[in-house]
Amino acid sequence: MDSPSRFSVIVIGAGISGISAAKVLAENGIDDLLILEASDRIGGRIRKEKFGGVTVELGAGWIAGVGGKESNPVWELASGSGLRTCLSDYSNARYNIYDRSGKIFPSGIAADSYKKAVDSAIQKLRDQEDDDDISTAIESTSAPKTPIELAIDFILHDFEMAEVEPISTYVDFGEREFLVADERGYEHLLYKMAQEFLLTSEEGKILDNRLKLNKVVRELQHSRNGVTVKTEDGCVYEANYVILSVSIGVLQSDLIAFKPPLPRWKKEAIEKCDVMVYTKIFLKFPYKFWPYGPEKEFFIYAHERRGYFTFWQHMENAYPGSNILVVTLTNEESKRVEAQPDAETLKEAMGVLRDMFGPDIPDAIDIIVPRWWNNRFQRGSYSNYPIISNDQVVQDMKAPVGCIFFTGEHTSERFNGYVHGGYLAGIETSKALLEEIKKERKNENQTFLLEPLLAFTGSLTLKQTEPVSSLQKCDIPTQLYLSKGNFGISEAIL
């Protein structure tokens, strides 16, 4: 068992936001930091798996928001490390919509339905902009009825970033999306970023260094003097500050106990934020039976049950010859398939594919069904609150509570739900913490300089360790000296 040790900062979680936060701290001279990660790997919701002879991305797979006026920093990192990607445009899906008898909807009808759905979503969003109640905004944006409308509505509201997507997501970084198609996986970027915090053996095995794996944080005891962090394996760590980067789903669960409990405004913000469950199911086939030109990369199954195996993608563009299809499920459908055996999910998926491509297609020979909802270190895929509706929720979400600073994609004002949102949030949180540390140090120096004055006046009963901010509140002459500005106290005495 580790003995209690004290660090300047403990970062909880080694996903993109935790690692980017730790890097900024280290670059700014905070060397005695520690990263505690619950799972046995780094990356969090960026996760690769070997499947059907290639690398598939169970979590984030697209680098979204590329090609705009501003540069997406994650795209820069990917380009810098030579990550293999390919351009991916799922908007083509609207021209490949199959009904249950396998007929493709004529493109005019599909395009028309798509436009109507987009227009109505945008209009409803505008109507909701002044509405404080986020849940109303989410619920009221869909009232389509026909299978094709249901399918398109699913693409707009569930497959992508729900209500946020049509209006504001890509304003700065551009609209192009690239699919990561690299054997090393998207997580390669994370391992590169985290290099300085990891010690690896010659065989490449990760040894503990400043990044500790398999450390499930269960309790954060916090006061103005710092935070005591307790992990499931009985270890105790002390820190002046904590950066908490766990997902919104984890915050909503009872995995981490806060002592004392978080204030009401914080709890309310956490509860108000919706958690999206988004599941990519991969199926491996002995051969291709679907059309596989680039413009056929995505196709839609229009069913009267909204979100029932609706959105499909073939992986020929990313990995030619891989014979892999991906189908995306969300929310209640995701939870439903997570709860059933994979064989059942395979049967359902095959039923849908046979509706589209006929009874003679071969059975899949392998399947992966990720379980983001049931993973207690995730409890969902990403945050999904419409940022345009309630800015206060986002502000409260990221505001620190005492010595605990919050980060993660859910704290990103502009890009919540995205990898670059998590990356930028980590940087922003660390910068806020560095400011706080700077202020704290200044206060300590001023307190130190105050000591002679305290002795000199003899009339003060304040503790010498009291920060200046507290001294400023007292009603003794010291206030006069300090109110002149941030000068040294000797100058004040003069």
Ligand SMILES: Cc1cc2nc3c(=O)[nH]c(=O)nc-3n(C[C@H](O)[C@H](O)[C@H](O)COP(=O)(O)OP(=O)(O)OC[C@H]3O[C@@H](n4cnc5c(N)ncnc54)[C@H](O)[C@@H]3O)c2cc1C
């Ligand atoms: C299926 C799926 C598809 C996605 N697709 C895309 C996409 O195409 N493009 C895109 O940009 N984004 C996508 N995203 C979203 C993107 O993956 C996330 O926004 C981003 O990775 C979140 O990073 P994070 O650091 O905020 O959180 P995380 O990656 O979740 O990191 C938090 C870390 O905290 C750890 N942790 C949790 N609890 C504890 C605890 N008690 N103690 C210690 N550690 C703990 C977790 O294990 C995890 O490693 C997708 C996500 C999913 C799930």
